[in-house]
Amino acid sequence: LAKTTQPISMDSYEGQEVNITCSHNNIATNDYITWYQQFPSQGPRFIIQGYKTKVTNEVASLFIPADRKSSTLSLPRVSLSDTAVYYCLVGDSGGYQKVTFGTGTKLQVIP
Amino acid sequence: NAGVTQTPKFQVLKTGQSMTLQCAQDMNHEYMSWYRQDPGMGLRLIHYSVGAGITDQGEVPNGYNVSRSTTEDFPLRLLSAAPSQTSVYFCASRKDRVGYGYTFGSGTRLTVV
Numbered sequence: 265l266a267k268t269t270q271p272i273s274m275d276s277y278e279g280q281e282v283n284i285t286c287s288h289n290n291i292a293t294n295d296y297i298t299w300y301q302q303f304p305s306q307g308p309r310f311i312i313q314g315y316k317t318k319v320t321n322e323v324a325s326l327f328i329p330a331d332r333k334s335s336t337l338s339l340p341r342v343s344l345s346d347t348a349v350y351y352c353l354v355g356d357s358g359g360y361q362k363v364t365f366g367t368g369t370k371l372q373v374i375p
Numbered sequence: 376n377a378g379v380t381q382t383p384k385f386q387v388l389k390t391g392q393s394m395t396l397q398c399a400q401d402m403n404h405e406y407m408s409w410y411r412q413d414p415g416m417g418l419r420l421i422h423y424s425v426g427a428g429i430t431d432q433g434e435v436p437n438g439y440n441v442s443r444s445t446t447e448d449f450p451l452r453l454l455s456a457a458p459s460q461t462s463v464y465f466c467a468s469r470k471d472r473v474g475y476g477y478t479f480g481s482g483t484r485l486t487v488v
Contacts, residue, residue: 298476307379307465308418310476351417365410365418 268352273370282339284369286352289333297328297335300351302368308351312337339371347373377401381466381480388456388487396451396483398466404478405471407449408433409441411462412482418465424449425471456487 269287276282288297296315300308312319314326314335325338339346349368382397400407405426410418420433424443438460440452449468453460463484467477 300476305482307467307479307482308477309479313476367415367417 268354268366270350270352270366270369272367273372275372275374276342277374278343279341282342282346282371282373284337284339284350284352284371285334286337287334288352288354291332291354295332295354297326297332298353298355299324299326299337300353300365302349302351308365311350342371342373344373344375347371379466379468379478379480381464381483383483384481385484386486388453388485390456390458390487392456394453394456396453396464396466396485398449398451398480399447400449400466400468400478401447402468402470402478403446404468405446406469407443408467408469408477409439409449409451410465410467411435411460412465413462421451421464453485458487461485461487 267290296313298313299311301311302308312321312324312326314328316328316332319326327336337350349370351365351368379400388394408423409421411421412418419435421435421439422430422433422441424430427443427446430441430443438454440454443449463482465482466480469475469477
């Protein structure tokens with residue numbers, strides 16, 4: 265699996281847009297990029313997945329440049345309830361993948 | 376549709392005791408996995424299964440056994456508990472389909488004394 269690098273922590277004020285970037289220089293052709301959110305004392309929750317360009321759902325947007333060596337999770341107008349750890353994962357979604365979560369990015373939203 | 380159900384939510388074991396953490400899903404997902412999460416750390420894969428009757432080791436399998444006799448259930452057995460196994464354990468499942476992420480259970484907080 266491709267190794268990922270993301271910031272350890274970020275702070276943001278309520279109402280701002282937050283962008284969390286993940287680097288994955290060794291991403292393979294078949295690899296998809298997936299982001300999860302984890303609140304304290306809960307299991308991670310799937311947010312969004314993409315392969316290239318841009319993907320948007322009701323929660324977030326995922327931007328993937330043409331070389332796919334990085335990706336950016338964009339959270340619009342964050343609220344206090346978006347305070348959580350965000351994990352970036354890269355792997356082959358065409359079959360089973362031994363998914364390993366790194367330490368993620370701890371986002372703290374400030375009032 | 377309950378999703379992924381883990382029991383118990385909390386457990387205290389003495390060193391050397393054995394126990395089984397239960398995991399059940401009602402979404403007919405092919406893939407199931409067990410992870411452990413230590414304080415301030417990411418999740419590490421213990422064992423996984425790609426279907427009934429098929430299991431394999433993950434990153435940290437020592438001290439744990441699994442079996443998958445049905446699609447729905449994927450129990451994790453601790454053979455002889457050690458303090459190093461104190462952790463939060465998460466079970467997860469996923470469809471065999473692009474675009475679907477893992478659905479996680481709420482976790483079992485295990486303390487070995």
